[in-house]
Amino acid sequence: MPTAQPTDRRHVVMILRHFTVGGLERVLLSHARILLDAGCEVTVCVLDPGRDNALIAELPAQARLVTAPPGRLARHAFLARLVRGHVVLLQFGDGRLYPSIRPALHTARTVIRFCHSDYSHLRTRAKNRLDRTLARWEDHVVAVGGRSTRFLLDDVRVPAAKVSTLTNATEPRTTPAPPPWPWAAGPYVVAIQSLYPHKGHDALLTAFARVVDQTDQHVRLVIIGDGDQTIPLRLLADRLNITDRVIWLGAVWRKDLVDSVLVGAAGFVSMSRFEGVPISVLEARQHGLPLVLTDIPGHRDGAAASPAAFVPVDDTAAFAQHLLALLHDPQPHHPDTTTLHGEWERYTHAFLGIVAPTGALPHRSVLDAGRSPSR
Numbered sequence: 001m002p003t004a005q006p007t008d009r010r011h012v013v014m015i016l017r018h019f020t021v022g023g024l025e026r027v028l029l030s031h032a033r034i035l036l037d038a039g040c041e042v043t044v045c046v047l048d049p050g051r052d053n054a055l056i057a058e059l060p061a062q063a064r065l066v067t068a069p070p071g072r073l074a075r076h077a078f079l080a081r082l083v084r085g086h087v088v089l090l091q092f093g094d095g096r097l098y099p100s101i102r103p104a105l106h107t108a109r110t111v112i113r114f115c116h117s118d119y120s121h122l123r124t125r126a127k128n129r130l131d132r133t134l135a136r137w138e139d140h141v142v143a144v145g146g147r148s149t150r151f152l153l154d155d156v157r158v159p160a161a162k163v164s165t166l167t168n169a170t171e172p173r174t175t176p177a178p179p180p181w182p183w184a185a186g187p188y189v190v191a192i193q194s195l196y197p198h199k200g201h202d203a204l205l206t207a208f209a210r211v212v213d214q215t216d217q218h219v220r221l222v223i224i225g226d227g228d229q230t231i232p233l234r235l236l237a238d239r240l241n242i243t244d245r246v247i248w249l250g251a252v253w254r255k256d257l258v259d260s261v262l263v264g265a266a267g268f269v270s271m272s273r274f275e276g277v278p279i280s281v282l283e284a285r286q287h288g289l290p291l292v293l294t295d296i297p298g299h300r301d302g303a304a305a306s307p308a309a310f311v312p313v314d315d316t317a318a319f320a321q322h323l324l325a326l327l328h329d330p331q332p333h334h335p336d337t338t339t340l341h342g343e344w345e346r347y348t349h350a351f352l353g354i355v356a357p358t359g360a361l362p363h364r365s366v367l368d369a370g371r372s373p374s375r
Helices: 023-037 054-058 072-083 099-107 125-135 148-156 201-214 230-239 255-263 279-286 297-303 316-328 337-358 363-368
Strands: 011-016 041-046 064-067 087-090 110-115 140-143 163-165 188-192 220-224 246-250 267-270 291-294 308-311
Touching (some): 023 279, 041 072, 072 099, 110 337, 125 148, 140 148, 148 163, 188 255, 201 316, 220 255, 255 279, 267 279, 291 297, 291 316
Parallel strands (some): 011 041, 011 087, 087 110, 188 267, 267 291
């Protein structure tokens, strides 16, 4: 019978840039809950705490939360102590690499990086070369599905032996009450994404303006999210003369409120140009919403077999036609709970299977993950 591992070997440190309200952070929260349930100790380290940290309220109390100090020397010393002998999961978004912190991670037992999207639109050849160099010092790189795997293999050229794909899934949810707000009495479609240029909200507003012009229904577009495009997008809505038809809810982080908005919607929409596998699409599937999405790999992976219409990126005319068809012939919501529960179980199993070889899991959890303990 294997001897018990020391407590510090079961310690996982997850490092991210900042804890904003977004899909990456929701993935990290899921990872924290899975690891805690498996008997690991979990520390979450935020490198650059700033505004919009409300989602951190969902971090389980059993997880330790720390922030890295400013200043290169102080940060290096802090991180080197924090990760010494532990397993590190790097959870960076926006294609960032943080090369300045990498020397401090040499004290870690294992370093695993998660690639949360296809970042080809944010990268230069020089940055991809830097990524390839840094990957030499990482033990494993995990792509979240969509085109993120091809991005790592084809654009960055990380050796295939180091890369695996763990397609995002979302935890099962209960059905909430319908939204109580007056605007929810009429038909609406919902988009849930941070407001950044590659998310395509400019095209979405343009397509929605076509819908408003072509239907007598008082339909609304509900947008959940915040970002550097919030003000330009509001100005665009004004120019398109649809200000009274767009509901801006901002960075809503509470799952019960997000679920309430989803359950009352006629459909879920996204005109994103680049994605990994968006958590918001998976959340929409939890409630059986019809999907109207741009035809990109992340959307295809996220939608799976759910009812969905796919249109070319930035094709606002085609997108509007699919929205009009959805509004004129509303579809009943049929959540495929069996499929979604199966996806979540497979995701948990695969995630633990990635962590198991590091020795960070108690022996029972390693067996539950379907892997033999490697240490």
